[in-house]
Amino acid sequence: MDRKLIIGTRGSDLALWQANYVKDRLSEIGVTAELKVIKTQGDNIQHLRLDKLEGKGFFTKELEEELLSGKIDIAVHSHKDLPTTSPPGLKIAAVSEREDPSELLIILKDCVDSKKRLSVKHNAVVGTSSNRRKAQLLATRPDLEIEDLRGNVNTRIQKLRDEKYDAIMLAKAGVDRLKLDLSEFHVEVIPPTEIIPAPAQGVLAVQIRATDDELQEVLKQIHDGEVAEAIGVERKVLNLFEGGCHMPLGCYCRKTAQGFEVWTTKAEDGESFPSRLYLKADSTTGLAEKIVNQFTDDRKLPNSVFITRELADSSYLKRALAHHKIQVEGRSLIKIFSIINTLDPYILKYVKWVFFSSKNGIENFFRLKPRLSKHVQYAVVGRGSEEALRSYGIIPSFSGEAEGIEMEKVGDAFAAIAAGSTVLFPRAKGSLQTIQSRLGSDTKIIDLPVYETRIDEDVERSGADVLIFTSPTNVEAYFKNNLVEPGQKIISIGNSTGKKLEEIGLQFTLPFSPDELGLAEAVFGLDYGNSNSANGDASKTVTPLL
Known part of the structure; x- marks a missing residue:
C-alpha cells in the first residue's frame, strides 16, 4: 500500500499503546x-459508572465520526468498548491476538x-465500576464492600496507592x-473461568x-481469525441479551482441541447473585443462541x-441453588479416618513440593504438624483444595483450576514446573494416582497415604x-x-467419581471444575x-455437547 495511514486513538496511555501496537x-x-x-465523550464524563459507558459508544463515537468523515483511516478500540453492531458505513476489518483475559485483584499489602x-481481608473496600465484576465478587465474597472506581489505569492504581480503597x-x-x-502491592490473578x-476482553478491534x-x-495480514471466531460467540451473546456492557454479563469462549468451551455469567444487577453456565460445543454454529436460551426465565430447573x-x-x-429456589440436602455417606500419627522428618527434609488433591488430604496432613522448609511450594488440584489450603494461611504456587477436571492435563501442567524436584503427595489410601503418573522420571515422588474412607452401611x-x-466412596455407599x-439426574464432581458411576452403568454430567x-x-x-431414561441405565456423558 502506497498511502500513509492515519490511526485515530484516545489519548490515555493504554489507548496509545493499543494504537502503537497496530501501527x-x-x-x-x-x-x-x-x-x-x-x-x-467517555474521557470527559467522570460522574457516571464505567459500566454505563462501556459498550454504548461513549469511548468510540468521536473516533467513528472522524473515520466516517475521512479524517482518519483506522480507529483502534478496545473491542469490549464497542457496541455489538457497527455504525452504518463502518466495519471491523481485523482483530488482534488475545491478551490474557484474566482479572487482577490488586491489594494493599x-x-x-x-x-x-482472593487474599483480601474481611469487609475490605474494593474499587470497581463494573457491575459484572461486582456481582461475581460478591457471590464469592459477600463480606466485601464495592465502591465505584473511575479513571485510566494509572489513575486507578494511584487511588489505591492513596489508600482510598483496600483493593x-x-x-x-x-x-x-x-x-x-x-511490586508494592499483593496481586491475585483470577482466571477467566472464575x-x-x-x-472480547483483551482483544483490540x-x-x-x-x-x-x-x-x-x-x-487481513494482521487479523487473528481464531480469536475472531471465539469472541464472535461472546459478542453474539451480548447482542442477543440486548443489554450492552451495563448488564452484569460476562462471557468467555476458548477453542480447544475438541471444539469450544464457553463460560457465561449473568445477574440482574451488581447486587444480585449471578447465574453461571458452562457449555462445550463442536463448533460455534448456534452456540450463542443455545447459551442465551439457557438463561430464559421460563426454563425448567430442578426443584431439589x-x-x-x-x-x-456460606457455601457458594x-x-x-437458593437463588434459583432449589432446595438442597447435604449429607456425607462416608467416615474419614486418619491412618498415620507421625511424619518422618528425614523424608520431609528433601521435599520441594507438596501436592494436594483433596480437602481431606490437607486436613489430615496438617493435623500431623509437619515441619517443612519455608522454601517448600504447595500445589492443589483446583479451587476447592485451594480454599482448604488457604485456611492454613498458605497460598498455593500451582493450581490445576485452569485445566478443569481432566487430571491428565493437570498432571502435565504440574510436571512442567516440578521437573527434577521431590514431590510429596498426601492422599487417601487406595486413591487414583493420576497426577503422579504424569510426572517425569527425573521427579522423585514421595507417596503418603494419610487417611482412608469407610462407607455408611x-x-x-x-x-x-x-x-x-x-467421591467414589460416596457412590459406593449410596448405591449399595x-x-x-x-427422572433423577446425576452429577459427578470429577473423573474418579465418574469411573465408579460408570462401573454400575449410570449416566452422569461432569462439571468443568471439581468445586x-x-x-x-x-x-x-x-x-x-428432557429427562434421561427412567432407570439411568446408560454410559458416561459429560456436560452437554451441542
Whole structure:
C-alpha cells in the first residue's frame, strides 16, 4: 500500500499503546502509519459508572465520526468498548491476538489475608465500576464492600496507592500491556473461568470505512481469525441479551482441541447473585443462541438437589441453588479416618513440593504438624483444595483450576514446573494416582497415604431431582442399597467419581471444575425439560455437547 495511514486513538496511555501496537504490526508488513489523538465523550464524563459507558459508544463515537468523515483511516478500540453492531458505513476489518483475559485483584499489602479466598481481608473496600465484576465478587465474597472506581489505569492504581480503597480490580490485559510495576502491592490473578470477563476482553478491534476494500485486504495480514471466531460467540451473546456492557454479563469462549468451551455469567444487577453456565460445543454454529436460551426465565430447573457433602450456609453452591429456589440436602455417606500419627522428618527434609488433591488430604496432613522448609511450594488440584489450603494461611504456587477436571492435563501442567524436584503427595489410601503418573522420571515422588474412607452401611435414598456425588466412596455407599429413581439426574464432581458411576452403568454430567463453582454451573446447565431414561441405565456423558 502506497498511502500513509492515519490511526485515530484516545489519548490515555493504554489507548496509545493499543494504537502503537497496530501501527507496529502494520510496519511489519511494510505499511506506514501515524497516530492522531481524539478525545471522546467517555474521557470527559467522570460522574457516571464505567459500566454505563462501556459498550454504548461513549469511548468510540468521536473516533467513528472522524473515520466516517475521512479524517482518519483506522480507529483502534478496545473491542469490549464497542457496541455489538457497527455504525452504518463502518466495519471491523481485523482483530488482534488475545491478551490474557484474566482479572487482577490488586491489594494493599496491609490488607492481605491469605486465609481468605482472593487474599483480601474481611469487609475490605474494593474499587470497581463494573457491575459484572461486582456481582461475581460478591457471590464469592459477600463480606466485601464495592465502591465505584473511575479513571485510566494509572489513575486507578494511584487511588489505591492513596489508600482510598483496600483493593481494586483491573483487567490483566491493560496492566500487562503497560508493563506496570505492581511490586508494592499483593496481586491475585483470577482466571477467566472464575471471574468471567467482559465479552472480547483483551482483544483490540481495528475499524475502517466499509468501502475501503484496499485497506481491508491489507489488514487481513494482521487479523487473528481464531480469536475472531471465539469472541464472535461472546459478542453474539451480548447482542442477543440486548443489554450492552451495563448488564452484569460476562462471557468467555476458548477453542480447544475438541471444539469450544464457553463460560457465561449473568445477574440482574451488581447486587444480585449471578447465574453461571458452562457449555462445550463442536463448533460455534448456534452456540450463542443455545447459551442465551439457557438463561430464559421460563426454563425448567430442578426443584431439589442432594449432595454427598454437608454444606455450610456460606457455601457458594448452597447460595447459588437458593437463588434459583432449589432446595438442597447435604449429607456425607462416608467416615474419614486418619491412618498415620507421625511424619518422618528425614523424608520431609528433601521435599520441594507438596501436592494436594483433596480437602481431606490437607486436613489430615496438617493435623500431623509437619515441619517443612519455608522454601517448600504447595500445589492443589483446583479451587476447592485451594480454599482448604488457604485456611492454613498458605497460598498455593500451582493450581490445576485452569485445566478443569481432566487430571491428565493437570498432571502435565504440574510436571512442567516440578521437573527434577521431590514431590510429596498426601492422599487417601487406595486413591487414583493420576497426577503422579504424569510426572517425569527425573521427579522423585514421595507417596503418603494419610487417611482412608469407610462407607455408611445403611444409607437412606434421596428423592431429589439431582444427585451430586463428591467421591467414589460416596457412590459406593449410596448405591449399595439404593437405585436411581425415574427422572433423577446425576452429577459427578470429577473423573474418579465418574469411573465408579460408570462401573454400575449410570449416566452422569461432569462439571468443568471439581468445586462448588463447577457444580453450580453443572446444575444450572442441566437440560431438565428432557429427562434421561427412567432407570439411568446408560454410559458416561459429560456436560452437554451441542
